Structures are given as C-alpha cells and as structure tokens.
Amino acid sequence: MQQNINLSSQEIYVAQLVSEGKTDGEIANTIFVSKRRVGEIISNIKNKWNISTRVELGIQAYRSGLLKEKTFS
Numbered sequence: 188m189q190q191n192i193n194l195s196s197q198e199i200y201v202a203q204l205v206s207e208g209k210t211d212g213e214i215a216n217t218i219f220v221s222k223r224r225v226g227e228i229i230s231n232i233k234n235k236w237n238i239s240t241r242v243e244l245g246i247q248a249y250r251s252g253l254l255k256e257k258t259f260s
Contacts, residue, residue, distance in 0.1 A: 193235045199253055201228045206245040206254055 194202065197218070204214045211225045218225075233239060236247050248254055 194232060198228055198232050198235075201225065202232055202244060202248045203253055205229060205241055206248045 200218065201214060204217060209217070211222045211229070214225045215222045220228075229241070229244070232244060236244070238244060238247060
C-alpha cells in the first residue's frame with residue numbers, strides 16, 4: 188500500500204516520530220516548530236489517510252513502508 192505518496196517529507200518524518208511514540212512536544216523540539224504546528228501536521232496526515240487516531244497513524248505508516256526495522260543487541 189503506497190498511501191505515503193500524498194505526504195510531504197515533513198509529514199512523513201512526523202508520521203515516523205509519532206510511530207516511535209514521541210509526544211507532540213518531543214516532535215516539536217525535534218523539527219523546530221511549535222506543538223500547535225505538530226498537531227496541525229498530524230491532523231493533516233490523519234485527513235489524508237482518512238484515519239482518526241495516532242495508533243491508526245502508526246499502523247498505516249508501517250503498512251506504507253515508512254518505518255525502518257530496528258535491531259536490538
């Protein structure tokens with residue numbers, strides 16, 4: 188499923204950070220925007236993907252291939 192095609196590079200990065208469990212505040216500090224702007228970006232992603240929760244966002248990011256597999260040692 189290639190639904191990430193409609194996302195900007197910033198939206199893709201935010202989707203990845205949300206999927207890692209980052210809070211809006213943590214994301215804001217990472218990408219140097221306000222928490223309000225992060226909320227707007229997440230809302231835009233949800234609208235584009237026709238979803239309503241952060242959990243669904245994480246699932247869709249995974250299904251779209253946006254998440255890199257992490258290995259633990």
